[in-house]
Structures are given as C-alpha cells and as structure tokens.
Amino acid sequence: MPKAAIDSTVVKHQRTLYEKVWDAHVVSHEPGSPAILYIDLHLVHEVTSPQAFQGLRDRGIGVRRPDRTQATMDHSIPTRDQALPILDAIAAKQVEQLRINCREFGVPLADLGDQAQGIVHVIGPELGLTRPGITVVCGDSHTSTHGAFGALAFGIGTTEVEHVLATQCLLQNRSKTCEVRFSGLPAAGVTAKDLILALISKIGIGGGTGYVFEYTGEAIRALSMEGRMTVCNMSIEGGARAGMVAPDDATFEFLADKPRSPKGADWDAAVARWRDLPTDEGAVYDRVVHLDASRLEPMVTWGTNPGMGVAISQPVPEPNGDLGVRKALDYMNIQPGKPLLGQPVDVVFIGSCTNSRISDLREAARLLQGRKVSPGVRMLVVPGSEQVRAQAEAEGLADVFRQAGADWRAAGCSMCIAMNGDQLNAGQYCVSTSNRNFEGRQGKGGRTLLASPLTAAASAIQGAVADPRRFV
Amino acid sequence: MQPVSSFRGKVVPLPVTDVDTDQIIPARFLKTIEKLGLGGNLFNDWRFLPDGSPNRDFVLNQPRAEGASILLAGDNFGCGSSREHAPWALLGFGFRAVVSTSFADIFRNNCLKNGLLPIQVDGATHSRLFQLAEDDHPLVLTVDLASQELRLPDGSTVRFPIDRFSKQCLLEGGDQLSYIQQRMDVIVAYERSSPNLLSTVA
Numbered sequence: 019m020p021k022a023a024i025d026s027t028v029v030k031h032q033r034t035l036y037e038k039v040w041d042a043h044v045v046s047h048e049p050g051s052p053a054i055l056y057i058d059l060h061l062v063h064e065v066t067s068p069q070a071f072q073g074l075r076d077r078g079i080g081v082r083r084p085d086r087t088q089a090t091m092d093h094s095i096p097t098r099d100q101a102l103p104i105l106d107a108i109a110a111k112q113v114e115q116l117r118i119n120c121r122e123f124g125v126p127l128a129d130l131g132d133q134a135q136g137i138v139h140v141i142g143p144e145l146g147l148t149r150p151g152i153t154v155v156c157g158d159s160h161t162s163t164h165g166a167f168g169a170l171a172f173g174i175g176t177t178e179v180e181h182v183l184a185t186q187c188l189l190q191n192r193s194k195t196c197e198v199r200f201s202g203l204p205a206a207g208v209t210a211k212d213l214i215l216a217l218i219s220k221i222g223i224g225g226g227t228g229y230v231f232e233y234t235g236e237a238i239r240a241l242s243m244e245g246r247m248t249v250c251n252m253s254i255e256g257g258a259r260a261g262m263v264a265p266d267d268a269t270f271e272f273l274a275d276k277p278r279s280p281k282g283a284d285w286d287a288a289v290a291r292w293r294d295l296p297t298d299e300g301a302v303y304d305r306v307v308h309l310d311a312s313r314l315e316p317m318v319t320w321g322t323n324p325g326m327g328v329a330i331s332q333p334v335p336e337p338n339g340d341l342g343v344r345k346a347l348d349y350m351n352i353q354p355g356k357p358l359l360g361q362p363v364d365v366v367f368i369g370s371c372t373n374s375r376i377s378d379l380r381e382a383a384r385l386l387q388g389r390k391v392s393p394g395v396r397m398l399v400v401p402g403s404e405q406v407r408a409q410a411e412a413e414g415l416a417d418v419f420r421q422a423g424a425d426w427r428a429a430g431c432s433m434c435i436a437m438n439g440d441q442l443n444a445g446q447y448c449v450s451t452s453n454r455n456f457e458g459r460q461g462k463g464g465r466t467l468l469a470s471p472l473t474a475a476a477s478a479i480q481g482a483v484a485d486p487r488r489f490v
Numbered sequence: 491m492q493p494v495s496s497f498r499g500k501v502v503p504l505p506v507t508d509v510d511t512d513q514i515i516p517a518r519f520l521k522t523i524e525k526l527g528l529g530g531n532l533f534n535d536w537r538f539l540p541d542g543s544p545n546r547d548f549v550l551n552q553p554r555a556e557g558a559s560i561l562l563a564g565d566n567f568g569c570g571s572s573r574e575h576a577p578w579a580l581l582g583f584g585f586r587a588v589v590s591t592s593f594a595d596i597f598r599n600n601c602l603k604n605g606l607l608p609i610q611v612d613g614a615t616h617s618r619l620f621q622l623a624e625d626d627h628p629l630v631l632t633v634d635l636a637s638q639e640l641r642l643p644d645g646s647t648v649r650f651p652i653d654r655f656s657k658q659c660l661l662e663g664g665d666q667l668s669y670i671q672q673r674m675d676v677i678v679a680y681e682r683s684s685p686n687l688l689s690t691v692a
Contacts, residue, residue, distance in 0.1 A: 045680040046673055051655045054670055056680055058688055066573065068523035077667075088690040094521055108521040115523050126690050147690060159572040159596060175574035175600035176525075177666075185670045187677055191653065223508055224566035227595055257569065259595050280687050288687070323508050323569075342507045435517045444540065456512040456570060458535045 032298040034195050035264050036230045039170040039295070043153050045187060052189040058152035059169075060182045061138045062089035062125065064116040065437070066157030070180035071119040081123040083186045088147060089120050090128040092137045094437050097400050097427035100130045106439065123183075136403020136429040139163040139371040143247065144405055146276025150265035150292040155182055160371045160453065161260075162253040166246035167273070168265035168295050170230070173254065193259065194304040196229040200237035202312030207487035209381070210245030211373060211451065211470035213237060214252040215317035216309060219327040226258030229305065232297065233263050237311035243272040244377040251372045252453050255324040264296035316486055318358050319455050319468040321346035326455070327468065330485050333357055349457055350465050351445075358467065358483045365448040366397040366478040367460070368471055369427075370434035373451035374402030376409050378471040383415040385475035385489045386422040392481025397424035398440065400432040424478070436461045449477040491605045493663035496634040497586060499559035502549055503623035509563055510570035511597065515579040517571075528575055529582025550583075554628055559586045562619055562629075566590070568597025568608075577606045587633050589640070591616050602656045603666065607633060609640060609650045635660060 033041070040055075047053040060083075067089070074080065081087060094109040096102070104110035113130075120127035128134035134141055139160055142148040148164040154171035155161060157179040164171035174188065182188055200213055218225075231253050238246065246263045253261030263269075270289050273279045280288045315329035326346055328334060336354045337343040347354055352361070368374070368382050379401065391397045399419045401407040407429050410416050416426045433440040434452035436459065442448050444463025451474050452459075455466035469477070472486035479489070519531040536548050544551040561580065567590040568576060577600045580588065587607035601608045611619070622643070623629040632641035635657065639647045652660075659666055670677075 042684070046676045051669075052653070054673060054677070056677070056684070058686055059690075065520050069525050069574075072523070085689045085691045093517075106521070112521050112523055147688065149688070152686070152688065157572060157574075159570065173572035173596055175572055175596060175603065177574060177600070177603040181667050181670060184667055185674070185677060186681075187670050189655075189666055189670065223569055224592060224594070227566070227592060254570075254596075257566075257594065278689070278692075284687055323510065341505075345506070437517050437521065454510075454512065454570060456510045458516055459512050462516070462535055463540070 032301040034297040034301045034303060035168060035232055035262050035295055036170060036193070036195050039151055039153065040192060042151065043170070052191045054187050055153065055190040057155050057182050057186055057188055058086060059142070059147055059154045060087045060186070061142055061154065061156035061161070062087060062179070063093055063138050063156070063158065064091045064112050065093045066176050067119065067179055068112065068115050069176050070183055071123065073180040074123065074183055079184055081125055081183045084124040084126065086186060087125045087183070088128070088142070088145070089116060089125050090135055090138050090141055091116055091130060093431045093435060095130060095430045096438050097430045097432045097440060100428045109438065133404055136405065137371045137374065137431055139251065140375060140402035140406065143167065143243070144276065144403060146273055146279035149273060149279070149288070150269060151295050155188065159254045160251050162258070163247050163251040163371055165250040165253065165260050165262040166243060167269055168262060168292065170260055170262065172259040193230040194228055196226060196231050196258065196305040196307060197303040198231045198233050199306065199308045200233065200235040200311040201308065202310050203237055203240055204311045204314055207472060207490045208314050208316055209470040209472060210241055210248040212314055212317045213311060214249045215319065215324065215327045215468060216314050217307070218252065218256045218325045219317065220309065221256055221307060223255060223323050223325040224257045226253065226256040229258045231256070231258045231261040232303070233261060235311070238263055239266065242377055243268055244375045247375070248372055252324065255453055265292045316470060316473050318473060318483060320350060320352050320358055322349055322455060322457050324453065324455060324468060328358070330359060330473065331357055359485060361483040362447065363395060363449050363467070363477055363482060364446040365442055366391070366395060366474050367400070367433045367448055367450040367452065368474050369398065369400030369402070369432050370452035371402065371431070372453045373471050374400060374406065376406050378451065379406065379410050379415050382471040382475040383418040385472060385479065385486065386424070387418050389422060389479050391423040391478045395478055395481050397478045398427060398433055399424050400427040401429050403429045433460050435459070449474045449483060491663050491665070494586070494605050494607060494635055494660040496632065496636065497559070498630055498632045499586060500557055501560045501562050501619070501623050501629040501631055502555045502558040503562045503620055504549055505564055505620055507564035508566045508569055511568060511573050511576040512570055514568070514576040515573065520573060520575050525578050526582065528579040529584070532579040532583040557584070559584055560631055560633070561585050561588045562623055563588055563590045566592050566594065569594040572596045574600045574604070577601045577604045581606050589619065602660070605660060607635065609633065611640070611648055611650060615648050
C-alpha cells in the first residue's frame, strides 16, 4: 500500500461545523433509512402544534422530554393590548388550545403577559436556551435563526413536531454543505439584512435547496450576534433549511449572562467544548458562494419573492420574457427599468423574527430621533419579545417612535404574517423589515418591499423608498 | 396514513414557478386546530375574487380540474414556510401527487409524511407534460410508486426518485413515529452517554 494511503487512515477527518454538530447528534443510522437525530431543544408555538399534541392524545402517549421543550405564543396574538380578550374567536381558541396542551403535557409556556413571551426565535437566545453545538427544531421555517450561535437549527412540519414531542428525535437525511463567504466589510448604512438579501438575490430562492449554509468571512465575524441572527434567519429564503455561524468570543459574550446559560465550572467547560466547533482547516464544503461585502449597497425587494431584490440605487430589472418577473411586476404594479427610490409607501413595518431585536430598534430610532414619520404613512414598530419591549421603553426608544408618529406595539409576529389583524389593505405598499414578500403575505393584495430597519426608517420619514445612507 | 401504490389521475397544469406555501394556503387559514377541512382554502387568494366568487381564470375553477388528482406545477414548488397545512390543503382538495422539477425541502418532507407524492422530473419531461396538458383532451397519467414510474398516455414511462425509506412507508402506510419508538433503548443510551445541561424547566 502506498504510504500516503496508510497515512490517510490515521489522519483525523477534517469536518465542517455542520458535520460536527450532525455527527454528535446521530443516535443511530441504519442502512437504507434516514438517521435518527437527537434534538436538544424543541420550540413550540400555537400555530403548528395543536394537531401534534392531538396526535399524542390519540396515541395515548405524553411529551417525552418537557424539559427540552419551550412553548410560547407569537403568531396569532394581538399586539395592541394583550391583556384584553382576543376578539378573533378562531385565534382565541388556538391560543387557548396551546395553554391546555402545555398544562396537560407539562410543557413550559411563556404565555401572554409573561416576561419571557415573544417571537419564538427571539426568546430562545434571550433565555440562553439557544447555544453552540446543539440541535434546535420548531414547527417554523425561521428556526434557522438559531444557527447564528453555531447550532444546527431548522424548521419542521407538524408531523415531525409530534415525532419530537414523542421521542425527542427526528428522522433526517444529512444535508450538503455550502460555505457562504462574505469577504470585506460593508460600508456604513449597509447592514446584516442587506447581506442576506444580496445573497438571496444572487442565488435565487431555490438556490440553497438541499444545503445547509455556513456563513463565513470578515463581514460575518464583524456582525453582532443579532446581525448574525438576521442573516441566519433568512437562510430558508435562499432555500437552505439551516444556516450556521461558527461560535466565537462574540457568541460567548452574548450568552454569558443569559438566564439559562451554564454557570460557573459548567460554563467554562461548555466554552471549551464550543471552541472545538468551528470548521476544521482543510475541511471541504460541497459548494462555495462568495460575495464581496464591501461592494454591497442597501438592498430592497421589488417583487413577490425574497430573491427579487436590487441594490437600492439600481433599476428594477426588465422582465425580458420571464413570466415570473412579469407576474411579480404586475402584482406589485412597479415599473421596471428604474430604481425604487421615490416609490411612495403607505405603511412601514419594523418587526418580525428577522429584525425586531433591540439593536434593530436602536438603528431605526437613531434615524427617527427628532424626525417625523411622513404624513399619510402608517408606521408600526413591533418588538420581538416582551424583554425587547421593556428594554426599548427603558432606553427611551419607544418614546422616539411615538414622538415620530409611529405606533409602538407589544411583542409578536404581527404584520410579518398578518394572522392577528395587523395587515395591509389591498394595493398598499409596505417597506417591511420582515422576511417574506410573497403575494398577500402581509394582507390580501398587499405589496411588500423587504429592507433593513435603517431603510425602513428612512422610507418612513421620506414617505417613499429612501436610501438610509442619506440619513446616517 | 393510507398506503399509496398505483393510481391513474387527471392532471391540472399550474405553470407558475416558485409557488410558495402562502399561495398554497394563506396564513389566515392556519388558525384552525384541525388537519381536515383545508381543501376549500387551497390557493384561496388565486381561486377567489375579492368578493368571494370563484375566479374563472384560475385553473382550479375550470372544468379540467374536476376530479383531478395530479397537480403539474412550475419549478421550486412549496417554498417558504414549514406549514404542513399546505399538503393537508392539497390532499383535502383531492390531489394525490404534485409533479415539478424541484420541491422545497420542508414541503417535500411534509408531503411524504402525509401520503402526497412529490414527483420530481427533469426539465425536458416537465416541458413535455405541460405541452400534453395544454391539449384539449385531459391528460391522464398513471403513477406507480412501486416501480417509481410515471406512465404517459403514449405508453412511455418516466422514472422518478424517492428515498427507499419514504417509499416503503408510503407503500405500507407505515408510521414513521413507530420506527423511532422501536429504537427507544438506543435513544436512552444516547442520552446517558451525552449529558447535556440544557433544561427549559430547571
């Protein structure tokens, strides 16, 4: 046998971050079957869980690990006065059903009025439940958010929610890996949201299907944990079920004081383990995508999927025979061939699991300080969690929003998914910090332009799509 | 889940790419706590005009959709949210298979767990099927899961991929949860060997 071949049997296989987390969670893997993957943390909300709990009831079984399960309510709940009864009878029933299910099965619930309540992907990290190297699932495609900590986190359907409730495991096939490298540093006014919108515009919304993204490069390292969450959050909009960032000192600093983070010697041991998670030098990804962050501008979408975006100074593309583009332009009633700058807007929404954290609100407030929302524009600012709401009020951000003429709300998904009455009217244009601009997503007939909190705030002041670099 | 095997079905063409789950079933219909009864809201905002009347221009409101069980859709079908309400709504309407060149990962998983077949074909086959479906006569295809074949009216066949495990579960109407439950001893052993301090209650 040649020497090289002998050596290769003793050299430790170089692995990516994804492969390390995957390998550590495979309970068993029989030939011809998917692996049984262990799930460390299962997050639950009111919309995708009722049928799963009913499934347990029908089978006469319980939740196997309530201590690895955390429920909250976020999608269907009002954001106006959460102490009042929910007027929508069907939503009220769904919310009440989650309470019943959590009581019956012993699952911890961050209920309305609880300090820990909020959008499920905002509260996981806040509580210190999300951490490096773990597996996280939730019946929600934006579970990819938690990958910012170096966790393997992805959305699942309700049948799979039932599987995890029943066994704490999931049947899974291994994904391919894709490194998404952002080299260089973005210019002032270009944020995490712009990085991810630029990626999705480049690869398309199906571009990451079958892959797990790992975000690397100088621009990612320079992001706060909240910025990394914004990037990972929209991995699914690029078709990837999960997106990950290798943990570093910023990760550990964020987690150090969180309520459920390990303490004392346990913390030190955990950090030591987490330092082994980053992708080994020489490990090979199945695919590499590269973007130069220093060349990016603020991004805004013009169409009906998150891949239909342009740099804010650039013209909206011509359809050139593409029926999908034509259909999107017709729905949006937007003219191709010129930039969106100056496009009048009716509503500005700052919120959602993408951009509702304290740093997002600080950025928006920085622009709105001493300025007014343009007359005729309705601006809604919805904090991601009760904790973010309290902090924003303590820091005076809520006052900035109110004085500017914006509507300051309680925590929830709100107008991102428009299940709770916060919605657009048909034909309205909305600059939104959320993640999806699909037809009708924010209300039937509504037209969504996805952008960063900075761009949203600038557009609210201008009453039209505006370049935030003019304000910062 | 009922076993899935071989069936003949009428095809409805929906030549739209990147159909997201918000179109398949808009979020406002997700407030239900049931799985059944969602077929009436399938493609709700394309199917119904603002006054609630059927949109006659939409294919599901046309005679060729009557009794159809195969949806022929554009590329990247089912992108967006993880809502299992999407396959529940498609099944509720009467579909048993969706044919496309590609499916979003979570949607594909959700389909396979509910007995809705995601049939992936190459671009050339996809175009040919759309051509056949545009003819006046309704296009009827035979889907044979056991042989993983789509049979066309001219007798030709096209093979489609499906992983062995899902195929077996579909053919037997098997329950994937019981597969995991039968390996509980391995799961317990895993938990013992991998102590983890994470707790949502401590």
